[in-house]
Amino acid sequence: MTDTGEARSADESTREARETRETQETQQSRLRVLMRYIPLIAPVLLWTVPCWVLLYAGQHWPLPVTLVGTALFALGLIGMPLAMMRGHGRRQQDRAAIVGDILLGTSWVLFTWSVLLGVLPLVVLAVAGAGDGQNRSRIVTCAVLGVSAVLLAWGYAEAHRVPRVRNVDVHLPRLGAGLDGTRVVLITDTHYGPLDRARWSARVCERVNTLDADLVCHTGDIADGTAERRRAQAEPLGTVRATRARVYVTGNHEYYSQAQGWVDLMDELGWEPLRNRHLLLERGGDTLVVAGVDDVTAESSGLAGHRAHLAGALHGADPDLPVLLLAHQPKFIDRAAAGGVDLQLSGHTHGGQIWPFHHLVRIDQPALAGLSRHGARTLLYTSRGTGFWGPPFRVFAPSEITLLVLRSPQRS
Incomplete structure (x- = not known):
């Protein structure tokens, strides 16, 4: 009876170890797949999502504002990968690295808060009947830009402090x-x-x-x-x-x-x-x-x-x-x-x-x-x-x- 119990316990331990190993291997496999596509997908998402939320989600900005804003996002989308490659690739150009790193951090913060503030507040404001669609969209734009600016300034100070x-x-x-x-x-x-x-x-x-x-x-x-x-x-x-x-x-x-x-x-x-x-x-x-x-x-x-x-x-x-x-x-x-x-x-x-x-x-x-x-x-x-x-x-x-x-x- 004791031998049977010990054998069952050993089998359970082996099974648990195998399940743990399989779970870890699955997580690592998912990470490898994710890392393979991130360099291709990430820049597009980081710049196009904020561009849409800030400029094209019903704000109806004057045409010059829309064109200038779109041009800035397009420059970010093109410039960030180029600067990162020149700065962190074989050339190791420090000035390019600084530009690429700042653009990466800025786009990440803009993307995050465009996602968080670009949908939920619109729903809440719509339910509350707070103004027309254009006003709601412009409020979201101001909120995203305001929060991002504060977090970037604070985050810069935090990174450089002792x-x-x-x-x-x-x-x-x-x-x-x-x-x-x-x-x-x-x-x-x-x-x-x-x-x-x-x-x-x-x-x-x-x-x-x-x-x-x-x-x-x-x-x-x-x-x-x-x-x-x-x-x-x-x-x-x-x-x-x-x-x-x-x-x-x-x-x-x-x-x-x-x-x-x-x-x-x-x-x-x-x-x-x-x-x-x-x-x-x-x-x-x-x-x-x-x-x-x-x-x-x-x-x-x-x-x-x-x-x-x-x-x-x-x-x-x-x-x-x-x-x-x-x-x-x-x-x-x-x-x-x-x-x-x-x-x-x-x-x-x-x-x-x-x-x-x-x-x-x-x-x-x-x-x-x-x-x-x-x-x-x-x-x-x-x-x-x-x-x-x-x-x-x-x-x-x-x-x-x-x-x-x-x-x-x-x-x-």
Whole structure:
């Protein structure tokens, strides 16, 4: 009877594992299909939907207004992809990248609020009998333009400010009493890029240095561009202070821009690149394993020796010691949980960066931001990121510098 029950339990576990794997494969397949067509469909939708809502949904604007407005949207539709290709493609022209990124962010905000405000208010106003159709349509136009302008101005300021410090207590059952109160500062996704943010970088590092960190972590996506090209913006990272260690792992964007150059530069600046390896942090007679893995895209980059290898990162570590793991993408959490990791620190998601893009991020990642539990032991902290990628805006997804204070159940 016991053998039968154990066999049934094993079968159920196998079935659940298979179903989970099939679900993940289905989600990944959908994402691949979506990503294949996005470059073709997205620009058309981003510019034609706002064009229709603002100019052709019953407003009856004077002909010059309609013609000028249509011309501007047509220029955006043509200019944005061209600027993005020249700026982020092989030519790497920073001025073109800036133009393309601003157009991308602007069109996304206009598209979002054209969809949200271009239908529902018209229905509500029609039911309420508030004026004729032309007046209703012009009210919608003013609302969309007003909301978009405010959000873009606010989002620009949010993206360029020194991030607020987010304080998080993390309770780890296996953490020794001597390690209670260990202060871990996390920065990630700085994305130094076409806009020169050397002063911003220095101010971020100054803020980090006020936090009295034992350990400072950078979980990748330092920049968009090679280490040689973005060196001036990254150099302030060399001023960061920690009483125990400064550690770094690669993100996916390093693999677009000669990742080994970034590994070498971070090493030169005094950071410890944890490329599938670990170090030991000792405090109060107790020890914490601090491990790191290359980004999950590393192996497909073709760079020799670059891959995400958890077993290599933990090789030689005492399995009874608690493990803090740095991995750029939250999706590595399945492997981390299977490997007995206590806490994984990640970035990559930007918290969506410009709402409601977070819905697309959730298709690809198991967490968007904050602390989450995965399995019986493993916790994941996902940062919204310290900088921004591409469009210089953050809307309803503020950047952060994270101070994680590790807590032991044995503390006095």
